[in-house]
Amino acid sequence: MGVIHGSYWLASDEAVAQPAVTDDIEVEVAVVGGGIAGICTAWELARRDRQVALVEAGRILSGTTGHTTAKLTALHTLIYSRLAAGVGRDAARRYAQAQQHAIGTVAETVADLQIDCDFERRAAYTYARSVDGLDRIRAEVDSARSAGLPAEFVTSTGLPFPIAGAVRVAEQAQFHPVRYLRALVGDLVGRGGQVCENSRVTRLDSGRWHRLIVPGQGTISADQVVVATGFPVFDRISVYSRLKPRRELVLAAPIAPDRDPDGMFITPEDNTRSVRTTPYLGGGRLLLVTGEPSRPGAAGGSERRDRLADWAGREFGVESIAYWWAAQDNTTTDRLPFVGRLPRGGGRIWVATGFGGWGMTNGAMAGSLLADLITGKAAPPWAALFDPHRIHPRAEAPVFLSKAMSDMRDFVTDRLSPAGADAIAGIRPGHGAVVRLGRQLCAVYRDDSGQPHALAATCTHLGCIVGFNDAERTWDCPCHGSRFGVDGTVLNGPAVRPLEPRELDQ
Secondary structure, eight states: OOOEESOHHHHTSOOOOOOOOOSOEEEEEEEEOOSHHHHHHHHHHHHTTOOEEEEOSSSTTOSSGGGSOOEEOSOOTTHHHHHHHHTOHHHHHHHHHHHHHHHHHHHHHHHHHTOOSOOEEEEEEEEESSGGGHHHHHHHHHHHHHTTOOEEEESOOSSSSOOSEEEEEEEEEEOOHHHHHHHHHHHHHHTTOEEEOSOOOOEEEOSSSEEEEETTTEEEEEEEEEEOSSSOSSOSSTTGGGEEEEEEEEEEEEEOGGGOOOSEEEESTTTOEEEEEEEOGGGOEEEEEEEEEEOTTOSOHHHHHHHHHHHHHHHHOOOOOOEEEEEEEEEETTSOOEEEEOSSGGGTEEEEEOOTTOHHHHHHHHHHHHHHHHHTOOOOTTGGGGOTTOOOHHHHHHHHHHHHHHHHHHHHGGGOOOBHHHHHHTOOTTEEEEEEETTEEEEEEEOTTSOEEEEEOBOTTTOOBOEEETTTTEEEOTTTOOEEOTTOOEEESSOOSOOOEEOOOO
């Protein structure tokens, strides 16, 4: 069998189709977004006897959640030393509490609903191979301990190569995210909740009731609305400038059980390397290797994938890749998720985003927290930490300025693209480029037969110029992470309209 371009999680679970919106719906709470944050929020609300509708533009779990590496850990690379320095030790402590609570919630839910989702307890490690990285590792150990985690410094692990040192936190977990969340969806429907797939919401009208518009299909009217779509598709002021999209590659390869490194590992070195395993066919293990982060639309996707495959082969003796895919998430300027109330809509619109690549714990945390806030239950002590209205100038200013400059470059300088037929002629089959044709910028893709196809190169969200992702053959927006197929269809928001076709003179 050849390499499968697709998520192992989605390929190894049988999807249960949910109906599309075909009429007008009225509920107490509408949740937009069928990933872990949206599903957990809807399920938590249904458990508290709220009438809920969960609405997804495509198929539930087909976005970031279905393409994660699915680590349930409170150890998020070097987060605690960064939080302690930029936001304060109390913030680091509350962050650790929130993550540990989320892991406990998932473990309890697996047991209560008897979910078969390969839930396994594992230690988590952040390691450095170079002695130059030891100062950061030791600082993280100290900060994680101060935050209340059982962190320790170690110099040996189950990895097949030596390390200089690592942070180790025991009793973390890993699981099959799609199987877990499909069980929650089944329980949600059993409690009277509605789940609607293939129902892209393009507009939110606020009044006495909020109305979510699904063109040509129907509307969802709700007193409260939760937006759990990555970049919020409706709010363009309060959080957009403080979110940065990032895309990472994932490779999955079968290994023998005796070569399992027995843990969850990550290093910021080598342009990030993240490792874990999961049960695989016939009692074997599947090694998951993640890394090579980049902005959406950045050139060189195939080269990054090859580098990751070479690393897996060199360090783990991997002989063949079974699956490969990519995952996308957003990081906030202070590295803390946004979970809470948005300023518009009379205080009845809520958001969950900015998980920074750690969406399993943060998504579960967001579901529980939003359900508390919406139903008026006493909020946990970490609620204010994730409030979208917060400002942490010391931590955010450098990142905010860097992001603003990058967005400006993508909005302005990318318009200085090569012009004319010669530029199109230089595009190889299976590749694409942004080309200036007259006064228009066109996204031109040449298919495998050699036929060129042109689209408007301006993202339909806020007007940035898309870039071609040669590994996945998509047009990606570097500003806010919208993604489009080579035919212009929307693959990922916040864009809700396709790229328009353009004519080429043949």
